[in-house]
Amino acid sequence: MAIWIPDLSSREGPKYLQILEAMAEDIAAGRLAAGTRLPPHRELAYQLNLSPNTTSRAYAEAVKRALIKGEVGRGTFVRSADFSPDQAEPETLLRESRGPIDLSRNLPLPGFSEPHIRRVMSEIASDTGLRALLDYQTDTDLVHHLEAGQSWLADCGVEASLECIVPVAGGQHGILCTLMALLKPGDLLLAEALTYTPVLAMASRLNLQTGAVAMDAQGLIPEAFEACCREANPKALYLTPTLQAPTTVTLSEDRRAEIARIADHYGVILIEDDVFGPLKCDKPAPIARFAPDLTVYVTSLSKSVAPGLRIGFLHAPRKVASALRQSVNLSVWMTPPMPLEVASRLIKDGTAARLAEQQRQTASRRQQLVQRALGMDTAKQFSDGFHFWLPLPEGWRADVFRSECARMGVHISEGRSFAMNAADAPEAIRLCVSHEPGEERLIQGLDIIAAVLRQKPCGTPLTL
Incomplete structure (x- = not known):
């Protein structure tokens, strides 16, 4: 089966949005059926003569709009028509049990x-x-x-x-x-x-x-x-x-x-x-x-x-x-x-002190999950809290890494989000391990991040 290559010749605007618009139109017209496997974003970039950053950004935006989903080890697929956009990236802070895994919000667990x-x-x-x-x-x-x-x-x-x-x-x-x-x-x-x-x-x-x-x-x-x-x-x-x-x-x-x-x-x-x-x-x-x-x-x-x-x-x-x-x-x-x-x-x-201790114990256990997923070489980044800071390997840009994780269904925060001077921001990400109430989804999200870290980084400047 031929891979999907959108025709962008008559479109205007940023290239990543041109790809997104073409994808949405082809899905609506039935030319991209539910379950269709899309080409890897690097392959699509090669076919369109664009930067891989551009196609990665297009795929990440398509994930947010619930058009596609990424599966570790398998690829990127068109979602079924009955998938609600509300499951993609909720505008609420409520903790969802479906949809993208959210490791971007630094909130403690409320259940205790x-x-x-x-x-x-x-x-x-x-x-x-x-x-x-x-x-x-x-x-x-x-x-x-x-x-x-x-x-x-x-x-x-x-x-x-x-x-x-x-x-x-x-x-x-x-x-x-x-x-x-x-x-x-x-x-x-x-x-x-x-x-x-x-x-x-x-x-x-x-x-x-x-x-x-x-x-x-x-x-x-x-x-x-x-x-x-x-x-x-x-x-x-x-x-x-x-x-x-x-x-x-x-x-x-x-x-x-x-x-x-x-x-x-x-x-x-x-x-x-x-x-x-x-x-x-x-x-x-x-x-x-x-x-x-x-x-x-x-x-x-x-x-x-x-x-x-x-x-x-x-x-x-x-x-x-x-x-x-x-x-x-x-x-x-x-x-x-x-x-x-x-x-x-x-x-x-004394309840507040006991609840704080429960949060500390949970943070410690979840930090161990992170360490197992990402490897011992990241141990120096760990702390007692619910968030940790991960400088990216050489060659990775934080915005590209974030987009790639979003394409695979995991939301994280990049270092630029916290920088007083954006130009001085390090190529790093912040991951939070407490917003997801269940450890199963947390582990799944960490495994996806580990898989993205194993990819060959792409440092090509973003092309729009």
């Missing part, structure tokens, strides 16, 4: 928490204090919420007085409130060269300038931070020193102490995002311990207890705690009392 939250909600429903939770609150109305935050912070290594604790609706809300309270338009916010990119979106909304601080294999480089302080007069530095997103690096205690010293010398505010801290065994002391008068420490239950429990706590220097509370008031009026009550009860009865 369900029976415990159900129990706590039942207790709240029958409690005489329910009425208070349905009314407007201030931080001082229900002191036991602050006491729960104090206990959670202590488990994270931060000793806090109640007046320095600010409950927030998750870590991201806490970061936003911090930026709103302590920086003004035009101020310079520094961040690691590879960072949690919603922070950059926040900075843009608040009309802040941003600058990247160089990193090495051990994380943020203190000397690079000091150079930025000398040359650019930054107002604040945002960083994730524990299980850094996306590289998984945990800063050593020496580097933490040196960053604190530099910040103190130049009067720079430190925003220490430690939402992954509860997942890390034997982590160094928080930077907040070294620079308590300059550091806003951000923690949350979302990454270690339940992703839908959008509750976190800020520990702030006493002189700025009031400004942070005003930011909470401005953004949501008050941290919702009901989920705050649920979180507080889970913390106080």
Whole structure:
């Protein structure tokens, strides 16, 4: 049987879209029947005199649109007509049991928490204090919420007085409130060269300038931070020193102490995002311990207890705690009392700590699955968390690798997604092992990634 070669002579636009349009038309017209095996993208590239990157990108987009599917060791096939596009790449964060395998989302498993939250909600429903939770609150109305935050912070290594604790609706809300309270338009916010990119979106909304601080294999480089302080007069530095997103690096205690010293010398505010801290065994002391008068420490239950429990706590220097509370008031009026009550009860009865331990054990087991699938030579990339960072073999481009994995039905994130300066992004990918609830699909996805890694890399510049 002749292989499918689309006629692109009368089409316009980017070549990969021309291929996609031709494929869709031939499927709709019956010229490509369900189950038809398509040529390998490299063979199609040769036949069309195009870069393999172009055909790989076309196939990846066709997978997203549920036109085709890739099967390891067999090839790429036209999907059956009854396959719903909704199964291809869901717009929701809900965890699907069919369709592409999602290793791109860094969310913890929610299942451990369900029976415990159900129990706590039942207790709240029958409690005489329910009425208070349905009314407007201030931080001082229900002191036991602050006491729960104090206990959670202590488990994270931060000793806090109640007046320095600010409950927030998750870590991201806490970061936003911090930026709103302590920086003004035009101020310079520094961040690691590879960072949690919603922070950059926040900075843009608040009309802040941003600058990247160089990193090495051990994380943020203190000397690079000091150079930025000398040359650019930054107002604040945002960083994730524990299980850094996306590289998984945990800063050593020496580097933490040196960053604190530099910040103190130049009067720079430190925003220490430690939402992954509860997942890390034997982590160094928080930077907040070294620079308590300059550091806003951000923690949350979302990454270690339940992703839908959008509750976190800020520990702030006493002189700025009031400004942070005003930011909470401005953004949501008050941290919702009901989920705050649920979180507080889970913390106080020890359930939250046990759930965090279950997440740690699951992360460890899934990291072992990754190691078995990808080989011992990748062991140095592993950490205690649910994501890991994989520099690609020489010759692979991250965007091409991501497209090839998508063509085979696995979604991952490329390094460029986290880079403050896209031109400086490394050719690397981030894989997350917790979004898929079942280990069977996770293993299947890891096997596909391992198969793609074994392919001959294609470094040809992308042709559109």
